[in-house]
Amino acid sequence: MTDSTLDRVARATPPRVARRIRGLSDRAIAWIFVAPTIILLLAVNIFPLIWTIYLSFTNYRANRPNAEVEWVGLRNYQRILSDPEIWQTMQATAHFLFWTLFFQVLIGFALAWLINQKFRGNNLWTTIIVLPMMLSPAVVGNFWTFLYQPQIGIFNNIISFFSGADPTSFSMIGDVRLAPWSIVIVDTWMWTPFVMLICLAGLRSIPDSIYEAAECDRASKWRQFWTITVPMVLPFLMLAVLFRGIENFKMFDLVVQLTGGGPGSTTELTSINLKREAFEKWRTGYASAYAVILFVTVFGLASIYVKALNRVKNR
Amino acid sequence: MAEVRLSNVSKSFGTTHAVSEMDMTIAHGEFLVLLGPTGAGKTTTLRLIAGLEAPDMGDIRIDGRSVTRETPAQRDVAMVFQQYSLYPHMTVRENLAFPLRSPILRTPEEEVRRKVQQVAETLQIAHKLDNKATALSGGEMQRVSIGRALVRDPAIYLMDEPLSSLDAKLRSDLRVELKRIQAELGATLLYVTHDQIEAMTMATRIGVLDQGRLVQIGTPREIYENPVSLYVAGRLGQPRINVLPAGVFPGAPLGADRIALRPEHIRIGAGQPARVVRVEHLGDQTRLHLTLGDHALTTLADPHTPLETGDVLSIEPANALYFDATGARIV
Ligand SMILES: Nc1ncnc2c1ncn2[C@@H]1O[C@H](COP(=O)(O)OP(=O)(O)O)[C@@H](O)[C@H]1O
Ligand SMILES: [Mg+2]
Numbered sequence: 245m246t247d248s249t250l251d252r253v254a255r256a257t258p259p260r261v262a263r264r265i266r267g268l269s270d271r272a273i274a275w276i277f278v279a280p281t282i283i284l285l286l287a288v289n290i291f292p293l294i295w296t297i298y299l300s301f302t303n304y305r306a307n308r309p310n311a312e313v314e315w316v317g318l319r320n321y322q323r324i325l326s327d328p329e330i331w332q333t334m335q336a337t338a339h340f341l342f343w344t345l346f347f348q349v350l351i352g353f354a355l356a357w358l359i360n361q362k363f364r365g366n367n368l369w370t371t372i373i374v375l376p377m378m379l380s381p382a383v384v385g386n387f388w389t390f391l392y393q394p395q396i397g398i399f400n401n402i403i404s405f406f407s408g409a410d411p412t413s414f415s416m417i418g419d420v421r422l423a424p425w426s427i428v429i430v431d432t433w434m435w436t437p438f439v440m441l442i443c444l445a446g447l448r449s450i451p452d453s454i455y456e457a458a459e460c461d462r463a464s465k466w467r468q469f470w471t472i473t474v475p476m477v478l479p480f481l482m483l484a485v486l487f488r489g490i491e492n493f494k495m496f497d498l499v500v501q502l503t504g505g506g507p508g509s510t511t512e513l514t515s516i517n518l519k520r521e522a523f524e525k526w527r528t529g530y531a532s533a534y535a536v537i538l539f540v541t542v543f544g545l546a547s548i549y550v551k552a553l554n555r556v557k558n559r
Numbered sequence: 560m561a562e563v564r565l566s567n568v569s570k571s572f573g574t575t576h577a578v579s580e581m582d583m584t585i586a587h588g589e590f591l592v593l594l595g596p597t598g599a600g601k602t603t604t605l606r607l608i609a610g611l612e613a614p615d616m617g618d619i620r621i622d623g624r625s626v627t628r629e630t631p632a633q634r635d636v637a638m639v640f641q642q643y644s645l646y647p648h649m650t651v652r653e654n655l656a657f658p659l660r661s662p663i664l665r666t667p668e669e670e671v672r673r674k675v676q677q678v679a680e681t682l683q684i685a686h687k688l689d690n691k692a693t694a695l696s697g698g699e700m701q702r703v704s705i706g707r708a709l710v711r712d713p714a715i716y717l718m719d720e721p722l723s724s725l726d727a728k729l730r731s732d733l734r735v736e737l738k739r740i741q742a743e744l745g746a747t748l749l750y751v752t753h754d755q756i757e758a759m760t761m762a763t764r765i766g767v768l769d770q771g772r773l774v775q776i777g778t779p780r781e782i783y784e785n786p787v788s789l790y791v792a793g794r795l796g797q798p799r800i801n802v803l804p805a806g807v808f809p810g811a812p813l814g815a816d817r818i819a820l821r822p823e824h825i826r827i828g829a830g831q832p833a834r835v836v837r838v839e840h841l842g843d844q845t846r847l848h849l850t851l852g853d854h855a856l857t858t859l860a861d862p863h864t865p866l867e868t869g870d871v872l873s874i875e876p877a878n879a880l881y882f883d884a885t886g887a888r889i890v
Contacts, residue, residue: 437716462661462663
C-alpha cells in the first residue's frame with residue numbers, strides 16, 4: 245500500500261467536518277489551534293493577576309467571605325511601604341539574593357571551567373556535581389537541618405575540624421548572625437550545578453579554532469581567558485543569573501524547611517512573609533498589595549536586566 | 560622575516576599519514592605555494608609549522624633555531640585559517656587590532672589605529688571596520704582573517720586557502736595585492752591552495768603534495784614543464800593535460816606506458832587523424848575537443864578557428880611527456 249498518514253487522516257475525517265474545515269481561512273484555523281492555550285493562560289494567569297490588583301485596593305479577607313468588602317484606595321500600599329518589618333524582610337531577601345548569586349556565579353563558572361579542561365572522567369564528575377539540583381528543595385531543606393545540628397551535624401563537625409572551634413558552640417540555624425548564611429550555603433550547594441551547566445554550555449560553544457587563532461596572535465592564556473572566554477560565556481552566565489535571581493526572589497520551600505524564617509524573622513524572606521500575611525493572618529487585600537509590589541519589582545528588575553543581556557549578546 | 564626549514568617531518572592521525580617525511584626549506588622572502596587536493600596534508604603542514612600540532616617525528620627550524628618544542632607565540636608566526644576563526648564577539652576593528660595588542664609587541668595605540676586602517680583599505684573592508692565580525696559575508700570574513708595576519712610582521716605568514724570563498728574578481732584582485740604586499744615587505748610566505756592559478760601566478764616556488772608527501776618542489780615553470788610524475792603533471796595546466804596510452808603515437812621511448820600531452824605538445828597538420836567533437840569558445844581561449852580512436856583529447860585552437868564539429872584533422876606529439884607504468888617520468 246502507498247497510503248500516507250495524511251491520506252488516511254483525510255479519509256477518516258467525516259465528510260461534514262471536512263467540509264466545514266475546508267471552508268475556514270488559514271488564519272481562522274491558526275486561531276482554533278492557539279485558542280485553548282490562550283483561554284487557559286487567561287484563566288490561570290491573567291485573570292488572577294487582575295483580580296489580585298483589584299483586591300489590593302480593598303480590605304477583603306478570604307477567611308470571612310461574607311463580610312462586606314470595602315474599597316480602601318492606596319491605604320494597603322502606604323502601610324506596606326512604611327512598615328519597617330517589611331523592609332527587614334526585603335533586606336533579608338536582598339542579602340540572600342546577592343550572596344547566593346555571587347557564590348553560584350563564582351563557583352559555578354569555576355567548576356564549569358575545570359570540567360571543560362578535557363580530562364578523563366569529566367562526564368562522571370559532571371553527573372556527580374549535578375546531583376544536588378535533582379533533589380526536591382523540601383528534602384534538601386530537611387536534611388540540611390541535620391547537617392547543621394550542633395551535636396551530630398557533619399557541617400558543624402567539619403567546621404570544627406578545620407577551625408578548632410567546638411562544634412556545639414555554634415548553631416547555623418539558631419544563631420541570629422549565622423542563620424542568613426545558613427540559607428545562602430544550602431541554596432549555593434543546591435543550585436551552583438545549574439549555573440555550572442549553563443556556563444559549561446557557554447564554554448563548549450567556543451570553538452577550539454578561536455583559541456588557536458589567539459595562540460597564533462600571541463595572546464597569553466591569561467589574555468585569552470579575559471578577552472575570549474569571559475566575553476563569550478558572559479551572555480550564558482547572565483542568563484543563569486536571571487534564572488537564579490527570579491527563582492531566589494520567590495524562594496520559599498527550601499528556607500521554610502530549613503529555618504522556617506527564624507530565628508526571630510532573620511531569614512524571613514518576602515515570599516515567606518507574604519504567605520504569612522495571606523494565609524496565616526488572612527489579610528487578603530493587604531497581601532494582594534504586597535504581591536503586586538513584589539511583582540512590579542521583579543518585573544521591572546528583570547526587564548532592565550534582559551535589556552542589558554541583549555546588549556551584551558549583540559555587542 | 561626568516562627562513563623556515565622542515566626536516567623529515569611526519570604526522571599521523573591514527574592510521575592516516577597526514578604528513579610523511581617532509582623535507583622543505585622556505586627561503587627568506589620567498590612566496591612558497593603548497594599545491595594539492597583536499598586531504599593532501601596542506602593544513603596539517605601549516606599547523607605543524609605554526610605549532611598548533613606537534614610532529615611525530617622530525618625537526619622544524621626557524622632561522623636555524625629548532626622550534627619544535629616552542630609555542631605558536633614563541634615561534635612568531637601569523638596564520639590565516641581556512642575556516643576564518645575570527646573572534647565573533649569583537650568588531651572587525653578589534654579583530655584586526657587583536658594581534659597588535661599582544662603585550663609582547665606593546666604597539667602604541669596610535670600605531671595600532673594606523674595599521675588597522677591601512678590593512679583594511681588594502682583589503683577593501685575599511686567600510687566594515689565597526690561591524691561585528693559575525694555580521695559579514697564569507698568573503699569579508701576571509702579578508703578580515705587575512706588582515707589579522709597582515710597587520711603583523713612575523714617570522715613567516717602561513718595562509719590556508721585564504722582566497723577560496725571570494726568571488727572571481729576579488730580573488731584576482733587580491734592575488735595581485737597579496738603578491739605585491741609580500742614583495743614589498745620581503746615577507747616569507749607559505750601559501751596553501753588547491754587552485755593552480757593561484758599557485759602559478761603568485762608562487763616563487765610551488766611544492767606539490769600527494770597524500771602527505773612532497774612529491775616535487777620548484778619554480779612554477781619547472782613544475783609545469785618538467786613534472787616528475789603523472790600526478791604532478793595533472794595538477795597544472797588548463798585545459799588539463801591529456802593522458803593516452805604510449806602506443807597511440809609511434810616513437811615512444813622504451814618502458815613508456817603513457818604519453819601526456821599539453822595543448823602545446825600537440826602539433827596539428829600531420830600524424831594521426833582526429834575528429835573534432837566540439838569547439839568551445841571561452842573568450843580568452845578556444846578549446847577543441849577531439850577524439851583519436853577511442854581516446855578523448857582537449858587542446859587549444861586559434862580564437863578565430865574555422866574548425867567545426869565533425870571536421871577531421873591530423874595531430875602528432877611534439878616534445879610530449881612520457882611516463883612509466885608507476886606514473887614516474889621517463890626522460
Ligand atoms: N585532527 C585530525 N584528526 C584526524 N585526522 C585528521 C586530523 N586533521 C587532519 N586529518 C586527516 O589528515 C589528512 C590531511 O588533512 P589536511 O591537512 O586537513 O588536508 P588538506 O588541508 O590538504 O585538505 C586528511 O586525511 C584528514 O582527514
Ligand atoms: Mg585544508
